[in-house]
Amino acid sequence: MSSLAVIHAAQLVTLAGPKRPRVGAGMADLAIIRDGGMLIRDGKIDSVGPSDEIEKKSRGAEIVDAGGRVVLPGFVDAHTHLVFAGNRLDDFERRAHGESYQQISKAGGGIWSTVEKTRAASDHDLLLQAKKHAEWFLRCGTTTVEAKSGYGLTVEDELKILRVMERLNKETPLEIVPTFLGAHAVPREMDADEYVELMLAQMLPRIAREKLAEFCDVFCERGYFDVERSRRILTAARELGLRLRIHTDQLSNSGGAKLAAELEATTADHLEKTDGHGIAALKSAGVQPVLLPGSVYALGSPDYPRVREMIEAGLAVVIATDFNPGSSPTPSMPMILSLACTQMKMSPAEATTAATINGAYSLNRGEKIGSLERGKLANFSIFDCEDYRELAYWFGVPQTHSVYVRGKRIV
Ligand code: NIG
Ligand code: FE
Numbered sequence: 001m002s003s004l005a006v007i008h009a010a011q012l013v014t015l016a017g018p019k020r021p022r023v024g025a026g027m028a029d030l031a032i033i034r035d036g037g038m039l040i041r042d043g044k045i046d047s048v049g050p051s052d053e054i055e056k057k058s059r060g061a062e063i064v065d066a067g068g069r070v071v072l073p074g075f076v077d078a079h080t081h082l083v084f085a086g087n088r089l090d091d092f093e094r095r096a097h098g099e100s101y102q103q104i105s106k107a108g109g110g111i112w113s114t115v116e117k118t119r120a121a122s123d124h125d126l127l128l129q130a131k132k133h134a135e136w137f138l139r140c141g142t143t144t145v146e147a148k149s150g151y152g153l154t155v156e157d158e159l160k161i162l163r164v165m166e167r168l169n170k171e172t173p174l175e176i177v178p179t180f181l182g183a184h185a186v187p188r189e190m191d192a193d194e195y196v197e198l199m200l201a202q203m204l205p206r207i208a209r210e211k212l213a214e215f216c217d218v219f220c221e222r223g224y225f226d227v228e229r230s231r232r233i234l235t236a237a238r239e240l241g242l243r244l245r246i247h248t249d250q251l252s253n254s255g256g257a258k259l260a261a262e263l264e265a266t267t268a269d270h271l272e273k274t275d276g277h278g279i280a281a282l283k284s285a286g287v288q289p290v291l292l293p294g295s296v297y298a299l300g301s302p303d304y305p306r307v308r309e310m311i312e313a314g315l316a317v318v319i320a321t322d323f324n325p326g327s328s329p330t331p332s333m334p335m336i337l338s339l340a341c342t343q344m345k346m347s348p349a350e351a352t353t354a355a356t357i358n359g360a361y362s363l364n365r366g367e368k369i370g371s372l373e374r375g376k377l378a379n380f381s382i383f384d385c386e387d388y389r390e391l392a393y394w395f396g397v398p399q400t401h402s403v404y405v406r407g408k409r410i411v
Contacts, residue, residue, distance in 0.1 A: 004040040004378070004407050005058035007051040009071040010386040012036025014048055015353065015371035021288060021316030021361040028349040030388070036071070040378040043406030048372055069401055070388050072352070074143025074379035075333035076359035076370050079245075079269050079290050081324035082137075082147040082168075082176070083130045083161045084114050085121035088325040101299050101327060102223070102251065111151070111185045114325055118151035118161070127164050133323070134174040136331040138411050141381035141400050144175040146245075146320075146363055148217055150184030153195075155202050158182050162212040173405040175379075177363045179245060180204070180213035183225045183233050196229050200236050208240035214364070215266065216242040220256035227255050234263050243364065245290070249274040261285035267318065267362050271305045272296060279306070283313045288362045291354075292322035293339035294330045307344045318362045319346075319354040334399065337392035348389040378407040 006012075016031040037054030039046045039061065047057060091109040095101070104110055118126065137145055147165050152158040162178055169176045182199045186192045207213050216237030220230040234244050243266045248256025250270035257278030260268035268274075268282055269290040282289060291305045310317055319340050322328035330336075333355050340351040360370025369377050382401040383391060391399060403411035 003061040007037040078359040079320035086117035148181035150181030153187040179215040295328040338395040
């Protein structure tokens with residue numbers, strides 16, 4: 001049996017607490033242990049406590065002295081588009097000249113341009129680029145990501161992307177939770193109804209049969225998939241045993257938050273334009289909001305989601321990167337913590353909860369990851385600071401000291 005003892009964390013940010021997503025004032029309770037430590041056996045947390053107590057139990061264990069730094073659970077990034085080819089530097093420059101995301105998309109940039117590059121890429125090249133992205137996530141302290149397909153939009157190309165995720169899961173230490181997002185855009189070669197039929201008749205049954213995804217997502221937005229088409233796709237996915245997530249109310253208040261509630265989706269994501277009615281609907285169905293301030297920032301929009309109202313309403317808020325080449329080219333959860341605090345007015349503690357344990361519950365993994373508690377996987381990061389609030393405060397500075405997955409150092 002291999003054992004590892006981490007000792008002398010200035011703050012061991014455990015997030016220990018009730019076995020459910022955290023809401024209301026509970027989001028600000030991080031259960032920090034000063035001069036904390038933990039004993040890890042065979043990749044799992046055996047005990048957590050003050051350093052001196054842990055040291056006493058650690059005879060024979062390999063010792064990691066955190067040296068007065070901060071120890072946090074690995075970030076759980078519950079919304080990414082990790083697998084794609086190329087970049088969108090031209091879109092980026094056009095936005096700098098004042099064009100909007102929607103204008104650029106109509107003019108041949110946007111999601112479609114990444115679809116063309118992703119279709120043209122070989123499995124090998126796609127995997128190679130995805131491994132580079134995985135490395136970025138790990139270096140920022142993220143140990144689990146949800147990853148969406150959606151840059152293929154044909155049966156073969158969507159499967160190609162999901163299979164790259166399967167290989168990433170096996171070949172890198174980053175844990176990938178796969179989501180099928182065939183409904184990311186309507187492909188140029190068919191109309192919306194034909195494409196919905198293709199998803200229902202071929203893509204979804206195959207993906208469910210081959211167990212290539214745990215969740216199904218839809219971009220429910222004007223010009224992409226309206227509420228009626230989104231409902232058809234998500235209902236079919238649910239019948240095949242997939243759980244649901246929905247991109248909605250990003251560019252307009254499209255009614256998708258209500259659809260998420262009606263279908264009892266696990267999450268509704270973006271929600272920049274969601275109003276009080278949408279928030280009440282999410283609350284009534286226990287849907288977790290996944291907020292993506294990186295995309296608001298990178299698109300240069302002033303409209304951050306109404307997170308204070310969501311927390312007051314008792315929603316179990318999650319924050320995530322939305323890592324993608326168009327609207328949010330960042331893999332950095334510390335950057336998202338900064339935006340959550342400065343732009344959305346979350347407290348550093350609320351943001352930390354939203355980036356760890358609440359993200360874990362939104363991926364159906366709240367019992368395994370997201371906090372440092374006995375029995376959970378030993379996925380954690382050591383950061384070069386003395387107070388967890390420094391992660392959100394010093395922005396643009398890498399503070400990662402080291403990262404561990406299942407008790408093994410990988411960064
Ligand atoms: O979450 N909104 C839809 N999908 C992504 C953007 C994808 C892209 O622009 O390539 C998002 O923002
Ligand atoms: Fe997204």
